[in-house]
Amino acid sequence: MNWTWFHKLASPPHAYRIAARLVPWFAWPAGALIVAGLYGGLVLAPADYQQGDAFRIVYVHAPSAWLSMFVYATMAVAAAIGLVWRIKLAHAVAAASAPVGASFTFLALATGAIWGKPMWGTWWVWDARLTSELILLFLYAGVMALRASIDDRDRADRAAAVLAVVGVVNLPIIHYSVYWWNTLHQPATLTKFGKPSMSGDMLWPLLLMLLGFTLYYGAVLLIRLRAEILKRERDAAWLTTELAR
Amino acid sequence: MNDILDMGRYGAFVWPCFALAAIVLAWNVVAARRLHAAARQQALRRAAARAAS
Numbered sequence: 001m002n003w004t005w006f007h008k009l010a011s012p013p014h015a016y017r018i019a020a021r022l023v024p025w026f027a028w029p030a031g032a033l034i035v036a037g038l039y040g041g042l043v044l045a046p047a048d049y050q051q052g053d054a055f056r057i058v059y060v061h062a063p064s065a066w067l068s069m070f071v072y073a074t075m076a077v078a079a080a081i082g083l084v085w086r087i088k089l090a091h092a093v094a095a096a097s098a099p100v101g102a103s104f105t106f107l108a109l110a111t112g113a114i115w116g117k118p119m120w121g122t123w124w125v126w127d128a129r130l131t132s133e134l135i136l137l138f139l140y141a142g143v144m145a146l147r148a149s150i151d152d153r154d155r156a157d158r159a160a161a162v163l164a165v166v167g168v169v170n171l172p173i174i175h176y177s178v179y180w181w182n183t184l185h186q187p188a189t190l191t192k193f194g195k196p197s198m199s200g201d202m203l204w205p206l207l208l209m210l211l212g213f214t215l216y217y218g219a220v221l222l223i224r225l226r227a228e229i230l231k232r233e234r235d236a237a238w239l240t241t242e243l244a245r
Numbered sequence: 246m247n248d249i250l251d252m253g254r255y256g257a258f259v260w261p262c263f264a265l266a267a268i269v270l271a272w273n274v275v276a277a278r279r280l281h282a283a284a285r286q287q288a289l290r291r292a293a294a295r296a297a298s
Binding site: 043054239 | 249252253254255256258259261262263265266269270272273274276277278280281283284285287288289291292295296
């Protein structure tokens with residue numbers, strides 16, 4: 001099998017150019033899916049028989065919670081690739097992912113707190129799901145702070161990568177916390193093998209939002225990755241030619 | 246319209262969540278584009294300085 005295309009992906013000039021071409025392919029479908037999901041979730045889906053219209057918060061809470069973990073997993077895999085194979089582009093992907101993941105972790109926590117007030121009677125409880133999600137936010141902050149605190153880029157990449165990889169242990173804790181401990185938080189709405197705990201007319205807008213948010217992350221990651229490549233390759237000869245275009 | 250805004254008496258909780266989500270979605274795009282524009286400007290300045298020297 002010819003692996004040239006794979007090795008080319010790790011080349012900064014190639015990645016810089018291909019990222020520019022890919023952004024619209026992620027951004028436009030993401031926008032369309034989010035708009036359709038919002039219409040389905042806010043207008044077409046019926047009110048929940050227990051939670052009433054408050055359940056509609058799920059259409060922003062669940063996708064942001066999903067992204068908070070998906071982005072971390074992506075960041076950790078990229079960091080591990082950077083550590084093991086010393087691919088600089090992988091460190092750039094990890095660096096570009098961290099602020100996006102942190103913002104969606106914050107959004108998951110904030111929308112969860114706002115949803116918790118009418119449903120649980122409190123903004124916050126120190127239960128396993130909420131606490132482990134808060135730890136995820138601290139992990140993102142730690143990775144970003146560590147990277148920013150070291151001047152030498154290679155050392156900063158390695159240190160941030162080690163922290164990102166170690167922090168992966170928190171992901172299964174977040175996911176299984178609702179099963180391992182007694183918690184106010186409901187179990188997962190969507191499971192890999194089980195039937196969804198949601199009716200079809202409530203479910204499809206959620207699936208659109210989940211896919212839309214994921215593609216949106218792809219678009220933002222590619223823009224941030226281009227910025228990271230520019231910063232890291234600022235003295236490279238190819239960049240002068242590229243910017244002159 | 247009032248029904249949609251009221252959200253079955255949960256409007257004060259539902260709409261802030263969607264507003265916050267809109268802010269985060271918009272901020273991510275704006276921040277990423279500004280970051281790229283700034284990095285591009287800096288790279289252009291360095292290239293110009295190299296060419297001048």
